[in-house]
Amino acid sequence: MQLLNRINKGLLLCTSVLTLVVLQGCENAPKLDDSQLNAGKANIQAGLDISLFKDGAFILPPKIVDCETTARTKTTCYELKTSGAPAMREPGPFCPRNTSDGADVGGAWFDKSGSGDLIDITGEFIVNLSRYYDDPNWMLYDPKTNKIRYTDTKASCLGAAKPDVEEQYKQNCIECLMSYLDDDFSRTYLIPTTPIKAEEAQRVRTVGIALDGAELSGSAPVDAILGSYTIAAFDDCGGHINVHQGYHYHSTTGCTDTVTTDDGHAPLVGYAPDGYGIYAMEDALGKEESLDECRGSTDEVRGYHYHAASPSENMIIGCISGETVRSADEHAGPPPGADGRPPRDGRPPKAGKPPRD
Amino acid sequence: MLIKSRPFNIVYVAVASMFLMQTINTANAHSSSLNKIALEVCKQKERSQACQYNGGHNDLYIGTCQYISEHDLTCVRNQPIQKVESDKHSHNIEANQKKQDSQKDNKANKSK
Numbered sequence: 001m002q003l004l005n006r007i008n009k010g011l012l013l014c015t016s017v018l019t020l021v022v023l024q025g026c027e028n029a030p031k032l033d034d035s036q037l038n039a040g041k042a043n044i045q046a047g048l049d050i051s052l053f054k055d056g057a058f059i060l061p062p063k064i065v066d067c068e069t070t071a072r073t074k075t076t077c078y079e080l081k082t083s084g085a086p087a088m089r090e091p092g093p094f095c096p097r098n099t100s101d102g103a104d105v106g107g108a109w110f111d112k113s114g115s116g117d118l119i120d121i122t123g124e125f126i127v128n129l130s131r132y133y134d135d136p137n138w139m140l141y142d143p144k145t146n147k148i149r150y151t152d153t154k155a156s157c158l159g160a161a162k163p164d165v166e167e168q169y170k171q172n173c174i175e176c177l178m179s180y181l182d183d184d185f186s187r188t189y190l191i192p193t194t195p196i197k198a199e200e201a202q203r204v205r206t207v208g209i210a211l212d213g214a215e216l217s218g219s220a221p222v223d224a225i226l227g228s229y230t231i232a233a234f235d236d237c238g239g240h241i242n243v244h245q246g247y248h249y250h251s252t253t254g255c256t257d258t259v260t261t262d263d264g265h266a267p268l269v270g271y272a273p274d275g276y277g278i279y280a281m282e283d284a285l286g287k288e289e290s291l292d293e294c295r296g297s298t299d300e301v302r303g304y305h306y307h308a309a310s311p312s313e314n315m316i317i318g319c320i321s322g323e324t325v326r327s328a329d330e331h332a333g334p335p336p337g338a339d340g341r342p343p344r345d346g347r348p349p350k351a352g353k354p355p356r357d
Numbered sequence: 358m359l360i361k362s363r364p365f366n367i368v369y370v371a372v373a374s375m376f377l378m379q380t381i382n383t384a385n386a387h388s389s390s391l392n393k394i395a396l397e398v399c400k401q402k403e404r405s406q407a408c409q410y411n412g413g414h415n416d417l418y419i420g421t422c423q424y425i426s427e428h429d430l431t432c433v434r435n436q437p438i439q440k441v442e443s444d445k446h447s448h449n450i451e452a453n454q455k456k457q458d459s460q461k462d463n464k465a466n467k468s469k
Binding site: 112113114115201203204218219222223287288289290291292293294295309310313314315318319 | 392394412414431433435
């Protein structure tokens with residue numbers, strides 16, 4: 001008992017001394033004057049930092065060119081030319097081949113709850129699509145052979161990955177390969193070297209460019225895709241391929257995340273077409289902050305920047321806050337291809353039965 | 358007959374009703390894809406107007422309507438996902454909606 005009392009007294013003394021030291025330390029801590037605060041502001045990471053892109057992200061060295069924004073502001077832009085493929089990795093896998101295949105064979109898709117991580121496209125997921133979407137017409141596999149129907153040729157990729165999915169390609173897991181792209185396929189991005197805040201936010205056409213050089217794309221037209229009884233499979237990084245955009249992301253799952261500061265802020269994912277950075281949704285503690293209507297925020301280190309939404313939300317950012325420059329190959333509106341656009345009459349197919357083969 | 362007494366009957370019915378209500382609530386959130394719901398809540402709204410919807414698993418998504426294409430608006434979440442107790446859920450949505458709409462109105466009036 002005496003020993004315990006002594007320990008307690010000792011602890012109390014230590015705590016008191018420590019508190020005094022800390023308080024003294026706080027009092028003596030140098031206070032930042034105005035010039036120091038301004039110096040801090042001068043370090044704001046304004047605009048795109050080429051050095052943060054992965055090796056191989058570009059097929060030509062980035063250059064600075066004169067450009068004019070859609071708001072007719074004359075400025076300079078980075079001209080970034082990419083191959084349409086993510087640097088330093090092979091895209092895929094996308095569609096599983098057999099109903100017994102596990103998560104390692106297939107890719108991922110939006111969780112229908114629209115929150116959190118993507119869900120794995122396993123053989124079991126394909127078998128249970130009818131239950132998952134509460135629609136008995138789903139049948140992406142042959143029950144006799146247990147083989148999963150997927151677009152295994154360039155022709156089927158082109159037939160399925162387009163606005164009005166050809167009848168024979170409905171009821172397919174869609175996957176396209178980089179080899180289906182034209183030999184001279186490339187993407188060019190023109191991004192202001194110094195972001196210019198726009199008077200009014202613009203709608204998202206292209207979300208931006210990821211740090212591996214692949215496109216960050218707008219929302220996938222999920223209702224049109226599902227309405228054709230197709231799954232436009234992503235790989236585990238949240239991207240897929242079409243012949244118009246190459247490999248592009250519809251969600252961010254951490255594959256291009258790059259920690260740029262040691263302040264616990266969310267890692268950088270890529271850049272928006274206005275030059276502002278796009279960061280992951282959560283900070284190092286897993287917290288998400290309140291954002292503006294474009295999913296943007298401002299702090300003294302990064303200046304204005306965006307935060308990506310969660311992988312299954314089918315959007316990366318909500319709108320574009322800065323002025324942008326239309327690149328020659330930029331798509332207006334939701335991209336065609338593997339994303340599929342709504343059928344021209346805007347309605348899902350009437351007969352969703354599987355092909356007879 | 359296992360259920361004989363009246364108080365027990367009332368409790369049984371109440372519990373069953375609560376379970377049913379919760380099931381219906383969840384079914385609503387799951388009966389169509391989230392994108393449809395996000396589009397639906399912005400159908401009668403204009404750009405930048407407040408919106409919110411149940412994202413499933415009692416997740417409340419709060420944001421504003423933004424153009425997803427030339428003509429279609431969708432609800433873009435800009436607040437951290439909130440977990441809502443299912444029985445309080447519809448009340449909270451209504452209250453939040455009113456609060457956000459009145460804030461918007463106040464802003465609009467001030468700018469005038």
